[in-house]
Amino acid sequence: MSIFFLSDFGVRDHYVGVVEAVIEKIAPAARVVHLTHGVPPQDLRNGSWQLWAASPHLPHGSIVLAVVDPGVGSERRAVVVETERLTYVAPDNGLLEAALAEQTVKRAHALTDPAYRLRDVSATFHGRDIFGPAAAHLASGVDPAAFGDAVDALAPLGLLPRDAAYGEVWTFDHFGNALTTLRAPEEAPTAITVSGRRVPWVETYASVGPGEALALRGSSGLVELSVRDGSAREALALTEGAEVRLVP
Template identity: 40%
Template sequence: MTHSNGEKHFPAASTSERTAVRQPVIALMTDFGLRDGFVGIMKGVIAGIVPQAQLIDISHDIAPQNVAAGAWLLSTAYRYFPAGSIFLCVVDPGVGSQRRAIALAAGDWFFVGPDNGLFSYVLAEQPLRQVVALENPAYRLPVVSTTFHGRDIFAPAAAHLARGVPLAEFGTALDPHSLQRLALSQPRREKGRIEASVIYIDHFGNLVTSIPLTLVPDLFTAPHVRLLVPRRNLTIERRQPFFAGEAGEGEPFVYSDSAGYVGVAIRNGNAAATLGITVGEAVTLVIEES
């Protein structure tokens, strides 16, 4: 509705709509896949504790045990969720070992999962407000297995957080400096060259590099840009900001990934498989201004 002064006003939310806004959100991200019942079991545990919670799946197809991929994927997603959302994240090759189970508040959100570097990007991007070890047996299942902490520890913790249980009730406060962190790539631009690496490969086989678009505002305006993959003796000179550009079928090109990084794709093809490039591959972006 538009008033005579030109300002737009919207009808007040109904009681049911206001209630929906306050509905707790739990977002799940794992490497469990959907073939087995692991994800459904975790959701069942949550439903038994906080049935009113809204459960949202980020992904369950992270490559098994690939903590780095999980950390990056989480970093691309969490900002799009409402304040107070709880992220239940399980990529946990160290399950059953001495690695800690943790819950933390960072920025406007809460995160639950293993202390193995999975929250590295979040910790680098958001102020850490509180972090605790998940120790209190009152907020676990009665029997804790050595192989499925997603069910026995993390899902109950996320559910009780959604119920409003304060973080301090879950266990001992931890020193933020003791948290496990991945060595995140931080490329720098020096004399038109940026040394970087491939940090993620998506479902379509598109390659995401560690080069943020903010580092290359002239990616599509500089006269000449080349992406080098030294180990493959490969040079990519085509660039376009979107997929439906001038690149021909099977031709690789540099593009702007939706998460804000420089990416490599092949139109209607799988760049990773076609080019034989894997996560961790070193790349160099060369920008020539003349």
């Protein structure tokens, strides 16, 4: 059984390694695949995009361990959510909303049974003490219903890809490309406007010269704003939430 692990832990400290160690102690046969640990600290917008973009490519039946948890130690719930394809273990803080919107949720349960967490639960490291163990127990065959009561509604984040003429900058990737909430239309627009600036629509990064801004269909099917050989975030002074509009 594969566990796909995403977090904002980075790779400098021991956090990722110790979560994997906890998983191995509980489920030694499980295989941990690291999706990314480069989500910016506490950045739910970026984490939600990463999960949304990655989920369609994960093998059927996999477990997704997602930990971006600015509310760790608070009353926010820890949950396991089963869809027709994947099972997610994560905080209930909107992180899963976009990924789940394109799947059929079969059931969701709170992670409350102490039998499936570490004995001493830290107020600051639920990835190690709650989420990692839950993912490991799932990989060992524990049914999601065993973890706790059913959950009817999950917390929203309010960021969903859509087919529309306007949207917003969802987040930025490692290269400084701006990923928007707009699905790229079948009929290509002539341009995109963002923060009062008009950016031409092209097919590839090479369609413009070095340092020039462009808009195109990104690899996940969203409208993407870029600068060739540069960072759109820096060059265009873009921010998350900036309004984006299609120009027919």
